[in-house]
Structure formats: structure tokens, C-alpha cells
Amino acid sequence: MKIFNWAYDIFKNLNCSDSLSSYLNLAINIIILVVVAYLLDYLFKKLFIIFLAIVAARTKSTFDDFLVANKTAKYLAHLVPLLFVYKTVPVILKNFTYWEYIFEKGIKIYIIILSLWITRSIFNSLRDYLKQKPRFSDKPIDSYIQVIMLFLWLFGIISFILILFDVSKTALLTTFGSVSALIILIFRDTILGFVASISVSVNDMVRIGDWITMEKFGADGDVVEINLATVKVRNFDNTTTTIPTYSLISDSFKNWRGMLDSDGRRIKRHLLIKANSVRFIQPDELDNFKKIQHLTAYIEHRQADINKYNENNGIDKSVIVNGRNLTNLGLFRKYINQYVESHPGINKDMLLMVRYLQPTENGIPLEIYCFSKDKTWSNYEHIMADIFDHVMASLPYFDLEPFEIVSTPSQI
Known part of the structure; x- marks a missing residue:
């Protein structure tokens, strides 16, 4: 002083x-x-x-x-x-x-x-x-601050005008109302981003750290920043994609957070079985199939039911197609189901099944549907590859063939 x-x-x-x-x-x-x-x-x-x-x-x-x-x-x-x-x-x-x-x-x-x-x-x-802070690390704090600062800067601009031109607040608001259409046109993206940012935050649609996929913008990776105008995604190839915030409420995108928060990551993949390799199992073949540990109990129980049914209904088994029979594809499906259930990387408490899909001109799709315990990408891929390695190697034991498109001389 x-x-x-x-x-x-x-x-x-x-x-x-x-x-x-x-x-x-x-x-x-x-x-x-x-x-x-x-x-x-x-x-x-x-x-x-x-x-x-x-x-x-x-x-x-x-x-x-x-x-x-x-x-x-x-x-x-x-x-x-x-x-x-x-x-x-x-x-x-x-x-x-x-x-x-x-x-x-x-x-x-x-x-x-x-x-x-x-x-x-x-x-x-x-x-x-x-x-x-862990509690706020995934929250779009940038958006909240930008919304507050947007209002403060708007208040500041109004104050600039009032000070510079000595106009009343009523006259200023009247002028703003007259040019509101032009203002909306100029600040369209900002207004849309403002509305979208509030919607994204209130509805908890996206958090920082979420894995999202948005094919329209080529985004497939983790969200690293959310602000008033854009959402920044670091893709798995280490590139960065910037998505307008309002696109998250106007377009469709996939958020993988639910999978990461769940108890397992889904495996849903099929292989094609050549249709003409499917056949009935001959009685003299059953002893060989019983040697497969995952099938021993199943074959004994299943064959007992089949024999009882055929005897009770007087089925003529001189022709193998008559009555009920085991097939190599059915045994293979059951074997794969038992193998997947016993795999240490699969969550037994979640849905698990091996099923047929609609047959196509490319063969019979046999789909494995289950969930891996480990949700890390590399470990998940390892578990899935381990299962399908075994599945492909097991096909010859059941006299089955995978479908393959054979090139003809004219195509070579």
C-alpha cells in the first residue's frame, strides 16, 4: 500500500x-x-x-x-x-x-x-x-468443466458487450433473440456437442477407459478423452480416432464395458463339416469310440437307451438306417461339448453349448458357444485357438472331414 x-x-x-x-x-x-x-x-x-x-x-x-x-x-x-x-x-x-x-x-x-x-x-x-482418483478416473470431467466454462465465457461476452456499448440487458437480450437463428447456425456443432455431452454423462453411455467400436468412424479401441466437442479413441493399432460427441447419441456404437464387467468373454465360432462325411456308427466301432474318455459313459448310457427303444418297437436292424442310431457327427458334437466343459479356461457357470447351425451349400456349421474366464484379448485368443486346434485335430478320429473349397485347374 x-x-x-x-x-x-x-x-x-x-x-x-x-x-x-x-x-x-x-x-x-x-x-x-x-x-x-x-x-x-x-x-x-x-x-x-x-x-x-x-x-x-x-x-x-x-x-x-x-x-x-x-x-x-x-x-x-x-x-x-x-x-x-x-x-x-x-x-x-x-x-x-x-x-x-x-x-x-x-x-x-x-x-x-x-x-x-x-x-x-x-x-x-x-x-x-x-x-x-480411482472414483473419478473414468468420468468425463473435461465435459463438465467445458460446460461450466462455456456458460462463464457466455456471461463474460455479454458483459463485454454491455461495457463496450453501454446497452441495457433488455436490449441485448432482444438483439440476441433476433439473431438466434444465425447464432444456432454458427454454433451448431458446439450446441450439439453440449447436448450430447450432457446426455452421455447423465446416461453413463461412455466412460474414459471403455472399449468402444464405431465402424462409421473406424474406431475400435479405448476411450482416452471425452470433452464437449469430441471423444478421442486410441485404437488397438495405436492410431487415434476422433469422434464428434453428438455422434454417440445420433449413431450406433458398441460399448464392450458390459463384457469386461461380466464373468467371461464370449467364444462364438463354428467350423464347417463336409455333409457327405456324416454317417451312422457300426456296432463293431463302438468299442473303439468307448476308449475316448469323454465318450465312455455317454456311449454306454446312450446305446442302452437306443437298444431298448429298438427292441421295444421291433426295429429291423439288418438295415442300419432303421430305428435309432448313433452317428459320427453326433458323437463328435458330444465329445466337443465334453472337451470344452473340461477346459480350464472356460467358465462353467455361464452358458455353454455345441450346436448345429442351418446347413448351407458349404457344409454343416458346428458352432461352439461358451465363455472364457480370462477376458484379456491375447489370453482370450489363446484359449479359443487351443480349443479349435484340438477340434480340428479330432475330426479324423470320427471319420469326419472339414469343408474346403477345392480349386479347379481353370481357377488356378
Whole structure:
């Protein structure tokens, strides 16, 4: 305050005898004002930064560390020279009413801008601090902050207009209403992003860290950032895809969070069996199939039921197609079902089945439908490959053949 009083006395005692000397004194006063304001800004900026750095080093919380990183002390230090200029300008411009009026407007506008900078710096520090907390790490904090800052900047712009043009709030709102269609056209993407950001956050559609797939934009990877205008996805090939936020509510996309939160990752894959390799099992073949451990109990129980049925109904078994019979494909399906159930990588508490799909011109699809315990991509692929390696290698033991398209000489 002594500096302020000293400067105030200097400017107060300066006399303006005529127009030329008045402008000369004005120029000198402005130069002194700028120099003193610069020195105050430099001095207090150093003091604030050092003070905040010392506080950050001595506290356990990391919030003050982020205040330092986001230059909050620097913006706060600007308040001191601003206060000095605000108190001094009316003194040095007391004989220049018009310029005093202009400078007063400029200072008010700068106060608004500086307030927005300080607020933004604090919010950015809060964002960085919350992202370190597990509870908030997957929340779209950027969107929340951008929405708040959007309203603050809108308020600031309205304040700029009111200060610059001395218009009433009623007249300004009337003008905004008249040009609202043009405003909507210009800020269409921002408005859509604002609405979408709120919808995404309220409905918990996407979180940071979610694996999403959106074919329209070629996105297939983890969400790394959600803000007011865009959603940034880091694809599995380490490329980055940027998706407009409003596309998440206007277009379809797949979020894999449900799978990751569940008890297993689905395996749903089929192989094609050549139709003409399917046949009935001859009675003399059963002993060989009983040697397969996964089929021993099943064959004994199933064959007993079949024999009982055929005897009770007087079936003529001189022709094998008569009555009920075991088939190589049926035994193979049961074997694969038992093998998958015994696999250590499969979750037995979730749905598991081996089924036929609709036969096609390319053979009979035999589908394995189950869920792996491990949901990590590489481990999941390993489990699935391990199962299908065994399935393919088991086909010859059941006298079955996989369907393959054989190239003819004309196609080679």
C-alpha cells in the first residue's frame, strides 16, 4: 500500500498548465504507470509462484501441485498491478475525461478476462486432481468443466458487450433473440456437442477407459478423452480416432464395458463339416469310440437307451438306417461339448453349448458357444485357438472331414 500511496502522491502533485504540457505530463505519467505496473507484476508473480511452490512441497495433497502446474499463481499475481492501475488511472487522467472513460472500460474488461483465466486455471487443476482418483478416473470431467466454462465465457461476452456499448440487458437480450437463428447456425456443432455431452454423462453411455467400436468412424479401441466437442479413441493399432460427441447419441456404437464387467468373454465360432462325411456308427466301432474318455459313459448310457427303444418297437436292424442310431457327427458334437466343459479356461457357470447351425451349400456349421474366464484379448485368443486346434485335430478320429473349397485347374 505504501507503493500505491507514493505513486498516488506523485500523480496528484503534477500540474497541467496548458494543453502541450498536459499531454507531456500525461505521457510521462503513463510511462511511469506502465513501468511501475510491470515491476509490480514481475515482483508479485515471483513471490506468488515461490510461495505456492513452497506450500505445494510441504503438503500431502497434490491439488496445490496442479495449481502450480496450471500457472494459477501467475494469474493471481496479475491482480496486484491491476489494482494499482485501477486506483491510479483516475488520478493521472482527471483532466482527460474521455480517456479516463476509455481506460475504465478497458480495465473492467481486463478484470473479466483475468477472472475467467483464474477460474479456468483452478478448474483445470481440479480436473487433473480428480483424474488421479480411482472414483473419478473414468468420468468425463473435461465435459463438465467445458460446460461450466462455456456458460462463464457466455456471461463474460455479454458483459463485454454491455461495457463496450453501454446497452441495457433488455436490449441485448432482444438483439440476441433476433439473431438466434444465425447464432444456432454458427454454433451448431458446439450446441450439439453440449447436448450430447450432457446426455452421455447423465446416461453413463461412455466412460474414459471403455472399449468402444464405431465402424462409421473406424474406431475400435479405448476411450482416452471425452470433452464437449469430441471423444478421442486410441485404437488397438495405436492410431487415434476422433469422434464428434453428438455422434454417440445420433449413431450406433458398441460399448464392450458390459463384457469386461461380466464373468467371461464370449467364444462364438463354428467350423464347417463336409455333409457327405456324416454317417451312422457300426456296432463293431463302438468299442473303439468307448476308449475316448469323454465318450465312455455317454456311449454306454446312450446305446442302452437306443437298444431298448429298438427292441421295444421291433426295429429291423439288418438295415442300419432303421430305428435309432448313433452317428459320427453326433458323437463328435458330444465329445466337443465334453472337451470344452473340461477346459480350464472356460467358465462353467455361464452358458455353454455345441450346436448345429442351418446347413448351407458349404457344409454343416458346428458352432461352439461358451465363455472364457480370462477376458484379456491375447489370453482370450489363446484359449479359443487351443480349443479349435484340438477340434480340428479330432475330426479324423470320427471319420469326419472339414469343408474346403477345392480349386479347379481353370481357377488356378
